[in-house]
Amino acid sequence: xxxxxxxxxxxxxxxLPFSANAAIEMPICTEAGFQGRPDISGDRIVWEDGRxxxxxxxxxxxxxxxxxxxxxxxxxxxxxxxxxxxxIWKEVxxxxxxxxxxxxxxxISGETQEIETGIxxxxxxxxxxxxxxxxxxxxxxKGCVVTGSVTLG
Numbered sequence: 001x002x003x004x005x006x007x008x009x010x011x012x013x014x015x016l017p018f019s020a021n022a023a024i025e026m027p028i029c030t031e032a033g034f035q036g037r038p039d040i041s042g043d044r045i046v047w048e049d050g051r052x053x054x055x056x057x058x059x060x061x062x063x064x065x066x067x068x069x070x071x072x073x074x075x076x077x078x079x080x081x082x083x084x085x086x087x088i089w090k091e092v093x094x095x096x097x098x099x100x101x102x103x104x105x106x107x108i109s110g111e112t113q114e115i116e117t118g119i120x121x122x123x124x125x126x127x128x129x130x131x132x133x134x135x136x137x138x139x140x141x142k143g144c145v146v147t148g149s150v151t152l153g
Contacts, residue, residue, distance in 0.1 A: 022148075029062050029067070039081045044107070046070070046080040046087050057089050059107065071103050071112065083129040088115065090127060101128060102134065 029035050034050035043062040048055055049069075057070040057080045070080075074091030077148075081088050090105045102115040115134060127136040 029058065032071070037079060039128075041082040041084060044082055046082045048078045048080060051106075057087065059087060068107075070138050071110075072103070074101075081127055081129045083131060086129055086142075088127060088129045088134060090119075093117075104129070104134075 003041040003108060010012045028045060029047065029049070031049070031051040033052070035047050038045055040046075045062075047058055049058045050056075055077050057077055058067055059070055059073060059082070060067045070087050070089070072089065074093065075095060076092040076097075079087050079090045085106050085108045086104050087107060088102060090100045090102055092100045099118050099120060101117045101119065103112055104115050105112045127134060129135075
């Protein structure tokens with residue numbers, strides 16, 4: 001089994017001649033299995049994680065040094081994105097891979113909200129969140145579409 005390690009690279013200004021920045025590498029996840037598609041917002045990093053042969057979304061918080069699994073319930077989850085306290089991801093809803101849903105989880109309140117359902121698997125592209133706006137790419141429309149402003153708890 002392949003083993004991947006996540007590192008965060010922190011750029012620090014130094015008062016040394018000929019060097020504007022120095023990088024420090026710090027491992028975030030050293031578990032066996034696939035870890036990928038990371039995203040960062042403030043002190044939090046989220047990523048897709050296949051450590052247990054089924055995919056899950058994990059989050060590392062620099063503020064307290066903890067790693068937690070974001071509660072999902074789907075057959076296959078992926079493409080996480082984070083903005084502030086909100087984590088979004090795509091979740092395949094059936095074993096035929098015919099469609100997926102988008103969910104949002106508030107890491108403070110613990111609430112999970114269904115954002116959009118029944119999206120054709122042909123549109124399984126990355127998604128992104130910023131504030132209360134979620135954007136995703138619609139393949140058949142050849143462009144990006146804002147899914148809409150959402151009320152996030």
